[in-house]
Amino acid sequence: MGLDDRKLDVLRAIVEDYVATQEPVGSKALVERHQLGVSPATVRNDMAVLEEEGYIRQPHTSAGRVPTDRGYRLFVDRLSRVKPLTPAERRAIERFLVGAVDLDDVVHRTVRLLAQLTRQVAVVQYPSLARSSVRHLELVPISTTRLMLVMIADTGRVEQRLVELPAPIPADDVIDLRRMVNEKLGGTKLADTPPLVQALVEEVNPQLRPAMTTLATVLLETLVERHEERIALAGTANLARGGLLDFQGSLRPILEALEEEVVLLKLIGEVEPSTTRVRIGDENEIDNLRGTSVVSTGYGPGRTIVGGLGVLGPTRMDYPGTIATVRAVARYVGELLAQN
Amino acid sequence: MGLDDRKLDVLRAIVEDYVATQEPVGSKALVERHQLGVSPATVRNDMAVLEEEGYIRQPHTSAGRVPTDRGYRLFVDRLSRVKPLTPAERRAIERFLVGAVDLDDVVHRTVRLLAQLTRQVAVVQYPSLARSSVRHLELVPISTTRLMLVMIADTGRVEQRLVELPAPIPADDVIDLRRMVNEKLGGTKLADTPPLVQALVEEVNPQLRPAMTTLATVLLETLVERHEERIALAGTANLARGGLLDFQGSLRPILEALEEEVVLLKLIGEVEPSTTRVRIGDENEIDNLRGTSVVSTGYGPGRTIVGGLGVLGPTRMDYPGTIATVRAVARYVGELLAQN
DNA sequence: ACTGGCACTCGCTACAGTCGAGTGCCAGAG
């Protein structure tokens, strides 16, 4: 059945009031605070329908109504307009991000900024290596059998790994190795490197082969297997704000989930289109995080996307405001990266 | 007044029982569970004295006794023997730390291990730059006006910073710069570099001076001003374990404190002697962390100390066990680093 | 289609009563 306009108005009013007050909202309070132009009784009838359709529910018989996940979903999809940022927020963003000296700095500032603006838990993914290109590979001899491999990506990311060589290697050979890997891999998308690395091992002259083989192993491990992705987190203290009224009872499962990089990546890393994604309550794939909502989006220089960022909070959150903030921050970060 | 041996036994028993059960302990339960060889009435008299001296207190009139911070302090200083680790714990430590590929990996594994073993919040400081020596400085040209400065320390730490040059610089000059900084700074303690860096700027030939000046600025900034110290954190979910019985009420101030690097450094970074440090409740300098206890110690290869690590938990914690674990982990990590 | 009225539900608070763990004190034994 089609919900008529007034019922939608009622739902919107319920969501807004509940988000603001954190208390179940009744029919009387609703007509007082919003100009609905009808009586409480009418609103009650509308509420009954909304409840039947699963958009709101009553915590107890004698209490007001609270939006369900489904109700929030409808609200986000059809009833809310994106709130423009206040000038103060704009200024905060600029002030916070100006003066960042390198990628690490940008990411840290961003995640703190997001946490502060939204008053929720913020998560920022470092530019994904999979979406980066190799800018330079550096080999620094540590001893005759040890090299430090430093990879610098065009996104500003720098990764290093220790390479333990099977046999001592003269300094000149290190130079050769460096030249070869840079010639072959420089400028290529990291996602495309595995076959190239393979080729390197096969083409190299026999004398360098053992060294190149271990080097290749480390390269593949670093790029594909291990950390590949990095994540920054901030604002966990905000979880404990609502006096535990949100997150029925225990923060533990949430904190546990937030300690798993894999989980965080799932949350904000899956960025396909450049649109903002909102996951509400049960829509979350992570069991520990049902009961929370996640707003995430991709960021990157220009129109490309190199990573994701977002925030996590109670389902009872200010969606329009949060979405606006997340988008704005992502855009600013993109601009910052574009200056590279 | 001198507490006689039995009173100390009583205090020990109270601490042990309270830590185990999390409930105020009464005189009757005490004589039942420990072989004190006296009646409850006698214990009560002892308790009265202990309370008067400030080692224990009663939450309510009709409840048992609970140790005070002062009581825990006495317990830690004089009444507890360090618990040897179980073989299972030893094995866990080895299994966890074997196979770490580089410093980052070591630190991350260590912090997770500590959190898991102690079931508390674990903090590990990366080897302090102030206590490291420069092994190598690398300059990688990114563009004609940008260099990536990569510093590798003998402790395995690698720091990088982008250097924005005032004017384009030819490739040969970069090589010169690299040679100069390495000759001058290579092998020196980082704490001693500032004057050397200064000297470099003054000695360099005029053509390279502008580049060297900005390079020097970045070097000093990186080493002295900025991150200098890095920290890894794990196990925050353990805070929410005790059902909020510990940490009267809110986790918020604690989580807030844990997000501040400065605070964490204060907690575990001040390592003077190689001994283990225990801060109990109010002894903590950080206001937000009164009500928690911190066990910390230094670690490093051989007898030297390059950084600190420790755990944070409720004042009601298993001190002997925690101290033993923290020490053992620190020792293993030291051995691991010594293999460099 | 909306409204006012009314009976009903049920969580919240206050209050009284009971129970029991634990204490402090004291007189007496060793």
Add this chain to the structure above:
DNA sequence: CTCTGGCACTCGACTGTAGCGAGTGCCAGT
């Protein structure tokens, strides 16, 4: 002088009852 058993006392935790009030669902009337 130290320890012990006994006893009265305190006070938090729990239970049950009662009244209140916010909020609802339903219905008859406009």
